[in-house]
Amino acid sequence: MAVQDTTTHNTGSGSGSRSGEERTPVAPARGSRHAGNSLRLRALEPLLWLGPALALILGVVIWPVVEMVRTSLMDISSTGVTRGFAGGANYAELFAEPDLPGVVLRTLVWVVGVVTATITVSLALAQLLNSRFPGRRMVRWALIVPWAASVLMTALTWRWMLNNFYGVVNRVLMDVGILDKPVNWLAHPAQAFAWMMAVAVFVSLPFTAFVILSGLGTIPAEVYEAARLDGAGPARTYLSVTLPLLRPSLLVAAIINVINVFNSFPVIWAMTRGGPGFATDTTTTYMYKLAFDNQAVGESAAMAVVNFALILLVVLVYLRVVRRREEIG
């Protein structure tokens, strides 16, 4: 540690990136013939420190991506044996699928719909949880339940609740007199999709509500006091004080939800398997069907690459928005 300390002291408050050059004049003072070698070694030293992180990123993030892209360019037989390079054939086949446009459009509806609904409801929920009332702690705990329960289990439970013959939803609606005969909710694409979006919102609520709740906690009380002194009513206070100050948490909640919902597989798979036909598929479930129903692993990998590109696009847009906001701030 000592060596490093002196060098930093010598170079003073110079920027870190230039410390290497500025250290050069120090070296001859040590009078060693191997100065050049040891310098070169020392230049490699950061690699050791960065190594584990780099290896982790390479192994866990980069390698699978490379492998995915490579698979999408291969001709893979239905048994799983690789037959060689296929070029763009998998992509050509994917884009020629008659069902693809509908699936992509539905994915868009799915992501926008679920994320918007989740955030709207979460805003209200967070506000409720932030106010003082007896039993608040209990309610906060209760909200965690849909989060802690397995998504697959929740989706399966909903499938049975919506079942045509045994489902509790039909029973309740018939007892109340809203329906006079059972409705097969999950068999009609539009209804099924709406129910699945509702379930997706249900499982996304806890996380989003807690992110917003923590955002509410960071707003200082003085701001509200000032607003009250200026004569702002509750609606005005919410719109002009609370919402703008919540922006950072809202942004985080939105982006994480977009990625989660985009990749959401268990809700759709457990409730309708994307059916009937492909009428309730999103790109994520469609990808699975391509690989294991159509036996087209390469085409499925192509779908995965397209999916990945879409998400990357969303993240880049997010980063740009954040940077612009920082500049404005």
Added chain:
Amino acid sequence: MKRHLIGIAAGVTLALVVSGCGKGGSSGDGDSDGKTIRFVAAKYDDDTQPYWDNLIKAFEARNPGYQVELEVVDWEQLDSKVKTYIQTGQQPDVLNYNKFSDFARDDLIYQAKDIVSPKVLADFLPLFADQAQYEGVQYGLPFISSARLFFYNKDIFDKAGISEPPSTWAEVEDAARKIQKAGDIPLGLPLGAEEAQAEFYIWAMNNSGGWIDKSGKWTVDQQANVETLDYLRKLTKAGLTQPNPEATNRKDVFNQFAQGKIGMVNGAVFMRKGFLDTVDKNLNYGIAPLPSKDGTTHNTLGVQDYLVAFKKDEGRNREAVNKFLDFFYQKENASKFLSTEGFLSVTKSAGNALSSDSAYYKPFVDALSGARFAPTDNPNWSAVEGAVKQRIGTAVSGAEPKKVLGEIQETAEKDG
């Protein structure tokens, strides 16, 4: 202290690199002595695992030094598991599956004559052995078979005033209308993803339709198949089936039949063991041939599953595989599996051993002699089956039958 940290950092890096690289090479190391084999079995029901556990224990006791590692996998996950195993070079030595021909095409599995004794090979019923061939050579070992017949609820028929089970499509529709009037669900029609290909083929084959023509060309979009879907669509639209056939799976329909809620259904041989025995043993039902369009010939759908053995380590696993398979195909062992799971025999010896319970099984065995099978010997069948499961149901609800069949035909003509 600094040196220590560098050491740790270097160590971690090294460990990550080594473990990353090591993954590829480790598969199959345990099998190199050729006496330990891995067996992936499909899960038919809860009795499957205990059966294999017992069989393997007996096998290992009889053959000291040999070991079988068992993995029982649910049908729903089997497909993705098998594909992953092959893609990563970790295929099992023996696999229990419902397809074999694309393995044979890709030269992954042994021919049948290399893995069972000539005695076992000669014991397979020709009907099933023929269905286990790829380009004229037998690769698959027939494992179990099942046949379909028409099940009807006698109480519902009495209530609706129907005396005879229907034999033609017109009679089916007529009976369905009577049952509808009496207030029950007339016909169970499971065209959901689980087994839609079987249900459709049962109706299509009894209208002289099907998947391929005599020369082996795909004919999914033939006129007879369009007519079949038109008929099923008409029944659906008239409310003569359970609601939404396109979203109902076979096991739901079988369950409802067992509960006495459905009048007629194309049932399978395992209906009694799998559904009636567990739901309602005393259900008053009858079994009849599958109705056909004109009522002259009644075809039945035969289904068989296979055992296949993968080539590994330059054939070093062949001897152990051979020993294990010969052991399974001994009369007592094979017939015990069939009676445990409620399936039909694929070998002469086990078939003879199973004569005890013939009253229920006899009509199925008789029907099997003229059964039609899905073209599992065509390597493209897996892809076609996948497409049928996903699409065919939509033809009785929203989509045009002709268009749906055309899309499946396109999948069929693609190169697997």
